[in-house]
Amino acid sequence: MHLILHDLSPEQARRHLPAQSETVRWFDAAPSVKPCTGCYGCWTTAPAGECVIPDRGQEFCHLLAQAGKLTIVSRCYYGGFSPDVKAVIDRHIGYMLPYFHAYEGEMHHVPRYERRIELAWHLYGDISEAERETTRRYAAANERNFHAASHTVAFYDCASATPGAEERPHAAPASPPVSRVAFINGSPRGDSGVSTKLLKLLEAKLPGIEIVHGWRAGTACDAFVFAFPLYVDGIPSNLLRELAAHENDMPPGARVYALVNNGFYEGTQNATAIAILRNWSARAGLAWGQGLGVGAGEILQQASLMAMAPFVARGSMKRFDRAMDTLAGHILAGDGGEDLYHTPDMPPRWGYMLGGDLSFRLAGKKNGLSKREMKRRL
Numbered sequence: 001m002h003l004i005l006h007d008l009s010p011e012q013a014r015r016h017l018p019a020q021s022e023t024v025r026w027f028d029a030a031p032s033v034k035p036c037t038g039c040y041g042c043w044t045t046a047p048a049g050e051c052v053i054p055d056r057g058q059e060f061c062h063l064l065a066q067a068g069k070l071t072i073v074s075r076c077y078y079g080g081f082s083p084d085v086k087a088v089i090d091r092h093i094g095y096m097l098p099y100f101h102a103y104e105g106e107m108h109h110v111p112r113y114e115r116r117i118e119l120a121w122h123l124y125g126d127i128s129e130a131e132r133e134t135t136r137r138y139a140a141a142n143e144r145n146f147h148a149a150s151h152t153v154a155f156y157d158c159a160s161a162t163p164g165a166e167e168r169p170h171a172a173p174a175s176p177p178v179s180r181v182a183f184i185n186g187s188p189r190g191d192s193g194v195s196t197k198l199l200k201l202l203e204a205k206l207p208g209i210e211i212v213h214g215w216r217a218g219t220a221c222d223a224f225v226f227a228f229p230l231y232v233d234g235i236p237s238n239l240l241r242e243l244a245a246h247e248n249d250m251p252p253g254a255r256v257y258a259l260v261n262n263g264f265y266e267g268t269q270n271a272t273a274i275a276i277l278r279n280w281s282a283r284a285g286l287a288w289g290q291g292l293g294v295g296a297g298e299i300l301q302q303a304s305l306m307a308m309a310p311f312v313a314r315g316s317m318k319r320f321d322r323a324m325d326t327l328a329g330h331i332l333a334g335d336g337g338e339d340l341y342h343t344p345d346m347p348p349r350w351g352y353m354l355g356g357d358l359s360f361r362l363a364g365k366k367n368g369l370s371k372r373e374m375k376r377r378l
């Protein structure tokens with residue numbers, strides 16, 4: 001079956017998409033499905049493989065399970081999808097198993113289904129060259145993440161009156177001294193997430209700076225720091241929606257910094273999400289500061305691992321601390337720097353993957369799921 005996820009109007013869909021049939025199914029991203037909450041219920045509660053949020057997003061998981069090809073037709077936002085399309089995408093991680101392995105040199109999830117899907121991305125709008133480049137890298141990352149058979153990317157130029165349409169000229173960034181910095185936490189897990197921990201660590205490195213939280217508080221700020229998790233190689237839909245909503249009302253002259261963490265081991269996997277935020281900054285007329293991608297972010301949540309870190313992972317912790325110092329230094333200086341990526345070396349990748357497998361298995365067991373039920377196919 002060929003599944004087409006799209007954000008076209010009914011009229012545009014009729015005009016541009018192959019007609020629905022037994023072998024072609026459309027999934028309209030509107031009305032919006034709820035954003036993923038990061039609960040992992042799709043892996044650890046019955047029926048495994050299906051999102052636990054009771055709305056149309058569940059149907060998408062079932063359709064995808066039957067699909068040999070997934071076409072995504074979306075307005076391009078900053079080199080990625082529209083918030084409505086991204087909300088659907090974030091809800092289908094149950095398509096993979098919770099377990100981990102090394103795949104094409106990176107840590108990834110083990111597939112739930114044998115069939116290797118073909119991916120085709122069709123992005124439309126007024127798309128800048130930087131956004132095209134981001135999209136190409138994003139799609140290639142997605143092919144690896146979902147063990148897809150192939151991916152293709154096509155762009156369709158069309159003028160647009162919606163956000164994401166124009167790049168605004170950069171206002172000159174605020175000159176030092178930097179005195180007020182806004183923290184925007186884009187994690188759906190809120191205060192219990194890794195992003196909150198990272199922001200606390202960063203705050204401790206910004207003495208004398210007034211830190212304010214949230215978009216509204218940020219109206220008179222010298223800098224914005226966005227902390228968020230990597231979701232399906234991109235920005236979580238809840239944050240993407242907020243970025244689009246605020247694109248045209250950002251204070252001119254502020255700089256943008258990113259603190260992105262991911263569940264897989266390699267910090268470099270955060271590169272596309274950082275690029276998407278950088279493209280948003282260009283649209284919003286803001287200057288780019290620096291991005292820091294933190295691999296194996298979940299380690300920071302594990303009190304027992306953190307307690308051992310000074311003894312067994314001192315080198316790794318020092319490197320991480322230095323990267324945070326560099327980011328803080330640029331924020332304080334009101335300037336920018338090359339994006340940085342941190343990948344730990346302790347625990348080793350195999351140990352981190354084993355620990356992850358075990359914690360998902362235990363969470364499933366606690367909910368009464370057998371090993372077989374966790375691997376169930378929809």
Ligand SMILES: Cc1cc2nc3c(=O)[nH]c(=O)nc-3n(C[C@H](O)[C@H](O)[C@H](O)COP(=O)(O)O)c2cc1C
Pocket residue numbers: 036037038039040090091093145187188189192193194195196228229230231232233234261262263264265269297298
């Ligand atoms: C819907 C969803 C998609 C995710 N996609 C990725 C991914 O593509 N790559 C990755 O390394 N981690 C991925 N993760 C893992 C999160 O990035 C990781 O758990 C992170 O530490 C969560 O940070 P937070 O607590 O700040 O929300 C995903 C998690 C969820 C819930």
